[in-house]
Amino acid sequence: MTPRWFPLLLIFGGALAGCDQQREEAKVAGRWYTAGQVSDGARLFAEHCAACHGARAEGKAADWRQTLPDGSYPPPPLNGSAHAWHHTLSVLRRSVARGGIPLGGKMPPFGDQLSPAQIDAVIAYFQSQWDDKIYSAWEQRGGVDVSR
């Protein structure tokens, strides 16, 4: 026999699933990503990127424009103060997946360690550090060049 609280379970279950979906789907105002992606990305960024790019993507080198003795560049900030906003979303995805070594740089590739969804999440995280002015300049340059 079905217990009497069964309908209640359905209602609660449904409400919880609804909340979760909302968390997943609501875009941060004016941005391509959701708050859920930013929080997943924050965790992944701390684990995989912060050692080189700084905990809040602020960079670590005194001057990221100054080449190192071997001719390569230090890891730049990704918080909107350097060049990252000159690259569209598909270029950013590719740089994270392939890294910089094929281009004579030093950044390791992450395509084998992070799924495409995880790469989007780390991008969402560092873009969450961009102020609205940088973000809209990026958008106007055609930053969101993939259908989402």
Ligand code: HEC
């Ligand atoms: C071992 C240090 C290191 C780690 C770890 C690292 N990077 Fe980098 N990253 C660099 C360096 C150095 C560059 C500059 C280009 C080059 O030398 O390859 C760079 C460049 C970039 C760029 C291009 C920025 C621009 O202005 O053109 C992006 C985007 C980027 N990294 C994102 C990430 C993300 C996201 C992660 C974590 C998943 C990460 N990096 C982890 C060292 C690192």
